[in-house]
Amino acid sequence: MDNLTGRVALVTGAAQGIGYAVATRLAEAGARVVATDVRDQSDLGEHIATRSHDVTSAARWAEVVGEAVAEHGRLDILVNNAGVSGYDQLHELPLAEWERIVAINQTGVLLGMQTALGPMRKQRSGAIVNISSICGATSVRGVAAYHSSKHAVLTMTKNAAVTYAREGIRANAVLPGWIRTPLTLGQTDDLNEAFLDATPMGAGGEPQDVAEAVCFLVSDRARFITGVDLPVDGGYLAR
Amino acid sequence: MDRLKDKVAVVTGGAVGIGLATARLFAEEGATVVVADLDKPEQEVDAPGLEYAELDVTDEDAWSRVVAEVVARHGRLDVLVNNAGVIDYAAIDAVTPEDWARVIGVDQTGVFLGMRAALGPMLAQGSGSIINLSSAWGVVGSEGVAAYQAAKGGVRGLTRNGAVTYACRGVRVNTVIPGWVTTPLTDAQPAEKNAEVIALTPLGYGAEPRDIAWGCVYLASDESRYVTGSELVIDGGLLAQ
Ligand SMILES: NC(=O)c1ccc[n+]([C@@H]2O[C@H](COP(=O)([O-])OP(=O)(O)OC[C@H]3O[C@@H](n4cnc5c(N)ncnc54)[C@H](O)[C@@H]3O)[C@@H](O)[C@H]2O)c1
Ligand SMILES: NC(=O)c1ccc[n+]([C@@H]2O[C@H](COP(=O)([O-])OP(=O)(O)OC[C@H]3O[C@@H](n4cnc5c(N)ncnc54)[C@H](O)[C@@H]3O)[C@@H](O)[C@H]2O)c1
Numbered sequence: 001m002d003n004l005t006g007r008v009a010l011v012t013g014a015a016q017g018i019g020y021a022v023a024t025r026l027a028e029a030g031a032r033v034v035a036t037d038v039r040d041q042s043d044l045g046e047h048i049a050t051r052s053h054d055v056t057s058a059a060r061w062a063e064v065v066g067e068a069v070a071e072h073g074r075l076d077i078l079v080n081n082a083g084v085s086g087y088d089q090l091h092e093l094p095l096a097e098w099e100r101i102v103a104i105n106q107t108g109v110l111l112g113m114q115t116a117l118g119p120m121r122k123q124r125s126g127a128i129v130n131i132s133s134i135c136g137a138t139s140v141r142g143v144a145a146y147h148s149s150k151h152a153v154l155t156m157t158k159n160a161a162v163t164y165a166r167e168g169i170r171a172n173a174v175l176p177g178w179i180r181t182p183l184t185l186g187q188t189d190d191l192n193e194a195f196l197d198a199t200p201m202g203a204g205g206e207p208q209d210v211a212e213a214v215c216f217l218v219s220d221r222a223r224f225i226t227g228v229d230l231p232v233d234g235g236y237l238a239r
Numbered sequence: 240m241d242r243l244k245d246k247v248a249v250v251t252g253g254a255v256g257i258g259l260a261t262a263r264l265f266a267e268e269g270a271t272v273v274v275a276d277l278d279k280p281e282q283e284v285d286a287p288g289l290e291y292a293e294l295d296v297t298d299e300d301a302w303s304r305v306v307a308e309v310v311a312r313h314g315r316l317d318v319l320v321n322n323a324g325v326i327d328y329a330a331i332d333a334v335t336p337e338d339w340a341r342v343i344g345v346d347q348t349g350v351f352l353g354m355r356a357a358l359g360p361m362l363a364q365g366s367g368s369i370i371n372l373s374s375a376w377g378v379v380g381s382e383g384v385a386a387y388q389a390a391k392g393g394v395r396g397l398t399r400n401g402a403v404t405y406a407c408r409g410v411r412v413n414t415v416i417p418g419w420v421t422t423p424l425t426d427a428q429p430a431e432k433n434a435e436v437i438a439l440t441p442l443g444y445g446a447e448p449r450d451i452a453w454g455c456v457y458l459a460s461d462e463s464r465y466v467t468g469s470e471l472v473i474d475g476g477l478l479a480q
Contacts, residue, residue, distance in 0.1 A: 158479040165441030165476045177465070200406030205465035212462035221453035224418070224446040227479025228472040235406040238399040238468020 003219045005030035008072040010065065012055050012112065013082030014048075015039035017181030018131060021207030022079050023048055025215050031077065034068045038082075055082045055108030061115040069119050076123075077218045078116040080109040080153075081131040085183060087191070090144040098145045105149035106156075113160055113171070120169050127218040128171040130157045131210070134236050136175055137229065140194075154229055161227030170226035172217045177233025178204040200235030242460045244269035247313040249305070251296050251353060252323030254280040256422030257372065260448030261320055261455045262289060268456055273309055276323065296323045296349030302356040310360050317364075318459040319357040321350040321371045321394075326424060331385040339386045346390035347397070354401055358410065365409040370458050371398050375418045375474050395470065402468030411467040413458045418474025419445040441476030 009026045013019035014035035020043070023035040027048050035044055036053035044050055053064050068075055086101045088094075109130050120126030135143060136150030153173060160171040178184060178195040184204070196204060213232050216222055231237045248265050252258040253274030265272045266288035274280075275294035292305045309316055325345045327338045350371050361367025376384055377391025394414060401412035419425060419436045425445070437445050454471045457463050472478055 161476050161479045162441050166443055200403045201465070201467065202407050209463075209465035212457075213466070216453075216457045216462070221450075221456075222473075224442065224450035224475050225454070225471075225473050226442060226476040228474075230466075230471060231469045232463075232465050233469075234465050235402045235468040238402045 003029060003221065004077075004215070007031040007076040007218075008034070008068060008074050009077035009079065009218070010034045010036065010068055010075060010116070011079040011081060012036050012053065012108070014044065014050075015041045016043075017183055018176065018179060018207045018210045019079075019081040020044065021211040022081060022214050025208070025211035026077065026079075026218070029215055029219070032072055034064070036064055036082075055080075055112060056103045058111050058115075061111045065115045065119065074123055075116055075119040076126060078112055078120075078126070078128045079131070079214055079218070080112045080128070082108060083131065085143070085187075086145050087143055087187075088145070089142040093144050101145040102149050105146065106152045109153050109156060113156070117164065117169070121164070121167055124168040126169040127222075128157075128160065128169070129214050129217050130171070130173045132157070132173045132175050132229070134175050134177050134231065134233050136173070137231070137237055157229075158227045165226055170222070172222075172225060172227065173229045174210060174213050174217070175229055175231040175233060175237070176205065176210050177231065177236040179210060179232075180204050180206055195236075198236060198239065199233070200239060203234065205232060205234060240267055241269040242456060242462065243318070246270040246317040246459065247273075247309060247315050248318035248320065248459065249273045249275055249292075249309060249316065249357070250320040250322055251275045251294065251349070253320075254278070256424060257417065257420060257448045257451045258320070258322040260452040261322065264449065264452040264456050265318070265459065268460075270318070270459075271313055273305070275305055296321075296353060297344045299352055302352050306356045306359065315364055316357055316360040317367060319353055319367070319369045320455055320459070321353045321369070323349060324372060324424075326384065326387045328383045329385060330383045334385050342386035343390050343393075346387065347393040350394050351397060354397070354412070358405070361410045362405070362408055367410040368459050368463075369401065369410065369412045370455050371412070371414050373398075373414045373416050373470070375416060375472075375477050378416060378478055398470075399468050406467050411458075411463070413463075413466060413468065414470045415451060415454050415458070416470050416472045416474065416478070417446065417451045418472075418477040420448060420451055421445055422448055436477075439477060439480075440474070441480065444475065446473065446475065
């Protein structure tokens, strides 16, 4: 399915987990991929360009997008994937922890869209996918700041979709359920079991499953799809 | 072009419109596709991988016959697209019992009968993907179209029920929610109604049947193996507003 030939894509949080799978999948589909992360990304292979990038830094966003456009002349695809989790319940959530999670998961997505909209509006085309979560559409105990930031990603995505549709720019959200990544493997067994027990398929997904959904949404085959939430969750949200 | 290689699919209402585009793309992607519609189309599309069956989706016995024939001929059934549909524009106070029964019969009971028939071979195989067509009018209110809105809303509930019930047995069930699409159905609508919906669509144009068909390819393929109970909206941003 080499349907992204000639497209230029930027994927955040690409050192591991879902972001790694997305960057690899888009490159396989023919896109020229710029992968960014705060972590070392030397595993990604030489055909993917890597940049050190903290998504909370507006200045660094400008540099990373500016370089991509300088080198390739355009930016077609942005995947805002970088994210962190936090498990505190509301009553014990320190303000600093709230601000850290919101800065990465929510403001990071805002900065990414704002920066990418520059070249995309000039081109009058572009496809943005923001990685939210099943926690962006429903609630589990605790995880207060994560919930709030992932809900915000959904509404920000719809707002961007409606605002920029007439300029040829699409924005969609993917909502992963429990996916096997360093993030979930670092969680307590109790929490992981609770998620899997509540998943109708009774099993978790792989990063590749999310990458396939992203690859479809950024392609021209999805040219009429904008402002949607696509779960990849083994049926979690259907229950 | 082999995303559906070796899969056997049934597409209802496949003679025209969204169903025809879906059947064609499925065949291009390597599937064997049985196009099931009221009558065999006047012009059979002569593409490799396309076969035809007569089916009224409201007819329980016809479903048993068609599914049995497919399994007898091809040994399996991997994908069912419940696409056949009819519309009625009357409001609640004006809809006749006959029109109500006809629309619910095709759009909702027809989907139930299709799912029930396909679940036989799919549960026996331990795999399958069922795709049900709802509509943006199964999500938000529109003036008139009472029976259609009821049926298309019902399809969304039935999809989730099927998804949750059969997830552990390998069968996935998802809904596709089109916005405005150029087909014989919308060609027959009053021009003002069409213009109104397209004006409300953020992308500013209507879809071609292939735009919906690509979504069905994704949901039919193993690329979406972790996706069940979802609603894939393909509407140019209509429902995001
Ligand atoms: N794994 C799941 O089950 C799951 C479920 C729902 C949603 N998600 C979401 O998917 C995305 C990826 O999750 P994952 O499971 O692959 O996580 P992960 O922790 O394995 O990987 C996240 C990556 O983001 C990077 N990152 C963190 N902060 C950053 C920053 N400020 N700037 C740039 N990069 C940063 C990390 O270095 C890491 O490489 C996240 O947004 C997460 O919330 C994951
Ligand atoms: N066109 C749109 O804008 C639009 C929007 C939202 C949803 N949809 C839905 O998508 C599906 C396909 O729509 P379309 O626009 O291609 O419709 P269409 O009217 O162009 O084609 C429908 C097909 O279904 C067949 N059919 C009708 N009753 C049947 C029965 N009892 N048994 C078997 N086949 C039967 C018809 O013969 C026809 O071939 C429908 O379910 C429709 O409600 C369409």
